[in-house]
Amino acid sequence: FTIKNAQPTDHTGTYSVRVKEVESDKVPVTVTKKVPKFVKDLKANKTTLTEGEQLILECELDMAPSDVKLQINGETVPEDRVKTEIKDKKIKFTLDNIKLDESGDYTVKINDEVDSKPVSITVNADIPKFVKNLTINKKQFDLGETLNFECTLNKPFDDIVWLKDGQPIEEDAHIQFTKDGPKLKLTIKDAQPTDHTGTYSVRVKEVESDKVPVTVTKKVPKFVKDLKANKTTLTEGEQLILECELDMAPSDVKLQINGETVPEDRVKTEVKDKKIKFTLDNIKLDESGDYTVKINDEVDSKPVSITVNADIPKFVKNLTINKKQFDMGETLTFECTLNKPFDDIVWLKDGQPIEEDAHIQLTKDGPKLKLTIKDAQPTDHTGTYSVRVKEVESDKVPVTVTKKVPKFVKDLKANKTTLTEGEQLILDCELDMVPTKVELQLNGETIPNDRIKPEIKDKKIKFTLDNIKLDESGEYTVKINDEVDSKPVSITVNADIPKFIKNLTINKKQFDVGETLNFECTLNKPFDEIVWLKDGQPIEEDAHIQFTKDGPKLKLTIKDAQPTDHTGTYSVRVKEVESDKVPVVVQEKSITFVKDLKAVKPTLDESETLELFCQLSRPLKSNETIQWYRNEVVIP
Known part of the structure; x- marks a missing residue:
């Protein structure tokens, strides 16, 4: 009996032959349309990637396909996004420059009818790190200088924005950006105070460097030696000499008294490079006051107070103290020497008379005067001190007493x-x-x-x-x-993000009842936050299930596996990263006929004994029974 060009619908069924009243064994036959099968499941070069890396997916069929499509989360990946290569039964997909939003489950659809098992792909962000943070050789610049900011990243990046005071800046006639691999540089030439003073940083993707404050100032003269007089208290007719020194040669100098310029015919001015000297001969009574020097019409010296007296007391040695800054509890000693002894002496603090007390002691030794303050206190003894002898006041000496604080x-x-x-x-x-x-x-x-x-x-x-x-x-x-x-x-x-160096695997996917299942994977380093999952739900250890951890290696062992309890899809979640999902089926070992049913004698005479025998693949269980049939009717 021959059937040619068999069709699934027409020719699938159970066949037998009846000769007179005797029918042969029944032979079931199934005719199916041949569909492709995966001889090698879809597999990725890496299941956890960093954005920008290359993803390669490969599989192999048992026959050449007519149509293939790569899908992510059930949606077909556009042709311009993926490079597809088909060599006979082998298929390869390449996605360059993988993106964050391309994480998901990848499958292959063959001939619009067969889907591969999914491969779970995770794409992590590529976060820049500053190997060398933003620096500049100094923070204070003069007008016209060049500023060079530099930093080094862990690798080259393209998304770079330079910032000044938190706002993006662009290249111009002064500003230049350069990039040499991971090294970044900002150069500002001919720096200007208004345009280029500020706090600079660089933002790479979403990561910002340290903030570096810079000040650009116009260089103005500074006094390296303050204006100083040969004497601050003179008797009319004496000579007054005032001297000072700058950090640069001046273009213009003027001596002033009480804010008014001293006429040129009244003062002899000598400028030698950075040193300045003024001489006033035959000093007059009305030339008492505060003397200052104006440099280049923009910088004033500290004032020097000059007193011109008639014939009254003179300070041979004016009021002095060994230092101006004292710590709380120290002793302050002010001293001065007059040209001769005087009786009308008043010590002053901030212009007000002071008297002796537990801290303050006033002493006089001929023309020598002394003020001693013991156990000085910040509130009580900080101020400007002087001594007035008759109508003549000494130099004013400012003193600060502070509680010592750490620096x-x-x-x-x-x-x-x-x-x-x-x-x-x-x-x-x-x-x-x-x-x-x-x-x-x-x-x-x-x-x-x-x-x-x-x-x-x-x-x-x-x-x-x-x-x-x-x-x-x-x-x-x-x-x-x-x-x-x-x-x-x-x-x-x-964040410390786990990576699977070796993803979750098991040696096979089909198991018989009672077998042992061993799932294994390897991380990039040991982690503590580990959860094993079955069908997406956490599982715990019991009489069957055991978790083991050996450094970065994880293992799940299921002994005496049972179909109901242990069939499912397994994975492991480490922190927020989940491994590949591995489906496993545990099933009862089915019973089959090793030797078909046969009669010892197929033809017997009436009253003879009929003996039938067969052999099964395994012994019957206690809940399994045997039923005999004759002509498809149950034998009691």
Whole structure:
């Protein structure tokens, strides 16, 4: 019996032959349309990529396809986005410069009727890092100088914006941007105060460098030696000499008294390079006042107060003190010497008479006068001191008494300003004195002591934060003795994202009841936040299930697998990253006839014994039964 050109609908069925009343065995036959099958499932070169990398997907069929389409999340990938190569039964897809929004489940549709198993692809952002943060050789520039800002990234990037005071800047006649691989440079030539003073930074993608403040100023003369007189108290007819020194040669100088220019025929002016000298002979009574020098019509010296007396007391040695700045509790000693002893002596502070008390002592030894202040206090003893003898007042000596506060000789500095969560942050600084209290602060809030390890060795301070966290990015400062703050250090903490070096696998996908299932994968490093999933839901260890972890290697073992409990799709989630999904089926081992049913004698005489025998693939279970039939009718 022959059937040619068999068709599924017409010729699928169970066949037998009946000869007279005797029918042969029944033979079931199925005719199907041949569809492609995957001999090698769809597989990616990498399942976790960084944006910009190349994704390659490959598979192999048991027959050459007539049509193939790559799909992501059920949507066909446009032809201009993917390069498709078909060589006989092998198929290869290439996607260059992978994008963030191209994460998802990739499948291949063959001949519009067969889909591959999905391959889950994760695309992570490519985040720039500053290997060397933005720097400039100095912060103060003169008009016309060239400014060079430089930094180095971990790799070249294209999305670069230079900023001044938080706003983008563009190239012009002064400004030039250069890029040499990962090295970035901003050059500002012929810098101008108004245009180029500001705070500079560079933003690469969404990451901004340190902010660098720069000031450009017009260079003006400065006094390296203030205006000074040979004598500040003179008797009319004496000679007054005033001298000063600049940091550059002046173009114009004028001597002024009480803001009015002294006539040229009254003063002899000598300018030698940066040194200036004025001489007034035969000083007059009405030439008492505050003398200043105006340089180039823009800079004034500090005033020098000159007193011209008639025949009255003279200060042979004017009022002096060894220094002008004192710490609380020190002793202040003012001294002066007159031309002869006088009795009408009044000591002044801020122009007001002072008297002796527990701190203040006034002494006189002939023409020598002395004011001693013991255990000086900031509020009581800071001021300008002088002594008035008859109508003649000494030089005024300003003195400041301050409570000594710590100063930073080395600013707060971090071992790294950009860290990955889990790393160690170390912050160091050094003071000019031993502190009594130190606090590390983040964004103005004190960090608890159980979070940091502070170390104080004399004037050096060190803070250690182990296992840095994402929410610990921000501005770090140190508060000393509840009164002095360090300059802030900006710290950025980036997420530590797991990567599957070897994705989740199992040696086969079909298992019999009672077998052991072993799922394995390998991460780029050990992580703690691990959740095993079955059909997207977390699973826990029990009598069948065991989780093991050996450094970056993870393993899920299921012993004595059961169809209902253990059939499903398995994956593992590490932090927020999930592995490939691996489907597994556990099934009962089906029973089959190893030897078909046969009769010892197929033809018997009436009353003879009929013996039938067959052999099964396995023993019957307690809940399985045997049923005999004759002519498709159950034998009781």
